[in-house]
Amino acid sequence: MLNSFDRNLELLKGFETKYLRILYYDFPEHYKDKYKSYEYSRLCMIIEGKKKIKVNEENFFKYDSNQFVLLPPYSSVEMEINTPTKALVLELNNDLIENISNKISLDFKIETGKLVNNNLYIGKRCNEIKNCISRIIKIYKGTDKNKEFLIDLCGQEIIYHLLKIKGTNLILSTEYNNPIYKAIRYMEENYCQAIKIKNIAWNLNMSESNFSLYFKKIVGVSPKDYLKNIRLLKAKELLKKHNVTEVAYSVGYENISYFIKLFKNKYGVTPKQYKKEAVSKFVTGLNNQVS
Numbered sequence: 001m002l003n004s005f006d007r008n009l010e011l012l013k014g015f016e017t018k019y020l021r022i023l024y025y026d027f028p029e030h031y032k033d034k035y036k037s038y039e040y041s042r043l044c045m046i047i048e049g050k051k052k053i054k055v056n057e058e059n060f061f062k063y064d065s066n067q068f069v070l071l072p073p074y075s076s077v078e079m080e081i082n083t084p085t086k087a088l089v090l091e092l093n094n095d096l097i098e099n100i101s102n103k104i105s106l107d108f109k110i111e112t113g114k115l116v117n118n119n120l121y122i123g124k125r126c127n128e129i130k131n132c133i134s135r136i137i138k139i140y141k142g143t144d145k146n147k148e149f150l151i152d153l154c155g156q157e158i159i160y161h162l163l164k165i166k167g168t169n170l171i172l173s174t175e176y177n178n179p180i181y182k183a184i185r186y187m188e189e190n191y192c193q194a195i196k197i198k199n200i201a202w203n204l205n206m207s208e209s210n211f212s213l214y215f216k217k218i219v220g221v222s223p224k225d226y227l228k229n230i231r232l233l234k235a236k237e238l239l240k241k242h243n244v245t246e247v248a249y250s251v252g253y254e255n256i257s258y259f260i261k262l263f264k265n266k267y268g269v270t271p272k273q274y275k276k277e278a279v280s281k282f283v284t285g286l287n288n289q290v291s
Contacts, residue, residue: 006068016150019096031081042071049085054078070121100159179204239275
């Protein structure tokens with residue numbers, strides 16, 4: 001079982017094949033650190049314990065042995081560990097991902113609420129991936145002279161199962177010239193500006209109708225709704241510190257009434273009501289701490 005510590009995992013630390021690099025970590029209690037990932041995606045799993053991490057200066061979140069984190073390339077990570085924790089990381093070579101992506105045919109949609117922090121993915125660890133990891137450990141412990149080849153076969157299977165999980169495909173994709181990838185990154189980086197979908201499509205050499213159809217097929221929502229969701233999610237954060245008018249302008253809406261209407265349709269309350277509730281919860285929390 002992957003959830004029980006195996007002494008042989010320590011021997012896997014830094015083990016490399018043609019397509020994988022395997023990293024094992026044994027963190028002590030009350031441990032803090034920062035690190036960066038580089039050109040490869042990382043599949044991060046907890047064997048025992050739990051982690052609290054922050055990726056690319058976003059909010060902290062926790063995950064444990066029932067989950068996995070798929071970390072995109074060039075991420076900045078800050079972690080806090082309050083209990084002894086053992087973790088296993090697979091660094092996934094881009095050639096491996098591209099080879100498997102080209103060989104299989106799957107239709108994907110992104111699961112709402114699963115993608116955070118510029119395509120960071122947090123998912124429930126499935127039995128198929130657990131079994132692949134267990135086989136990697138068994139092969140490593142064995143005496144077969146072709147263990148690197150056999151471990152790479154397990155790596156191929158892991159990529160296949162990850163690609164079947166909705167949402168991971170955009171993170172694993174190495175085709176950075178893909179128009180949908182470009183469009184998403186543009187919207188996430190420029191949501192505060194006046195963005196027109198037809199202009200995005202034009203810059204990608206696509207008609208607006210074809211671009212919208214292709215976008216919805218891959219992402220699961222229209223580009224207009226995707227941009228709206230980015231803006232409203234950011235608005236929730238900003239409302240804790242700024243007034244409604246300031247927030248509306250900050251997330252790209254010049255028509256304040258229209259912003260209020262969109263916000264209420266999305267969250268069931270007006271921005272002003274949400275701000276009032278957020279401040280009230282904050283004050284209550286402070287009073288509870290004092291008492």
